Amino acid sequence: MAVKKVSLACTICGTRNYxxxxxxxxxxxxxxxxxxxxxxxxxxxxxSM
Structure with missing residues (x-):
């Protein structure tokens, strides 16, 4: 079974970096x-999703 991943989005610019x-x-x-x-x-x- 694969691990589900989610991203972390910056609250200032909105980019998903991590x-x-x-x-x-x-x-x-x-x-x-x-x-x-x-x-x-x-x-x-x-x-974020």
Whole structure:
């Protein structure tokens, strides 16, 4: 069985920079501060479908 993946989208510019494995026990969307290559700084990234 393949692992389902979701992407993390930057809240400022909207680009999807990171891919993560989806866990079944996670009920709320993940929010992490990551570096955005487009913005050039650390911004909040939210889990998107």
């Amino acid at each position: 891919m993560i494995a989806k866990k079944a026990d996670r009920t709320v969307r993940l929010e992490v501060k990551k570096f955005c290559k487009i913005c050039g700084k650390h911004t909040l990234h939210k889990e």
